[in-house]
Amino acid sequence: MMDGATFSPAANTANTVDAEEPKRLNRRQAAKVRTRQRVFDSAETLFKDVGFERATIRAIAKGAGMSTGAVFANFEDKTALYVAVFGHPPLTPEQGRELVVALRRSHDMLEAFADEEGVPELLASIKAALPPLPVKAAADA
Incomplete structure (x- = not known):
């Protein structure tokens, strides 16, 4: 016979096989x-x-x-x-274009805060996600 001092079902449940290793x-x-x-x-x-x-x-x-x-x-x-x-549904071409425009605007606005903590990493992430501008459009910008 066991008493509460030597056997505690509540404390023992954390030691079950399921809790220690995946099924x-x-x-x-x-x-x-x-x-x-x-x-x-x-x-x-x-x-x-x-x-x-x-x-x-x-x-x-x-x-x-x-x-x-x-x-x-x-x-x-x-x-x-x-x-x-x-992790998301496919974008329509229109949604893709709108997303690129929004990301470019966000990038431009965030550049004013480039010295703030975390902003350089965010700017780098946005830049990496954006397609490159066409050569002609880049020269016009």
Whole structure:
């Protein structure tokens, strides 16, 4: 028989297997995780190389070495896959243009605060995210 001084269920719950290490997957679960990751990696590469519109489920599946069924078994559609990869839905061309304009304006405004803590890093991030200006537009600016 144990008393509260030697056995404390509340204190012992933090030492359960689930709390100390992640749950182990069986072979089928592990295979599903690997398949999902291969699809994810293929989609990420293809979206970066050709963009959302030109990327196809068939090309994503081919890049992963899988069937299109494997893609659809893991992701509802191309948009869901894009969201899984990038964390947001794909932008329309209009949204992309508006975002570039907003980032350029933000960059220009933040330059006045370039000596403030964290601002140089923010300016560098904005500059890295922006596409380069065309040569003619850069000369006009």
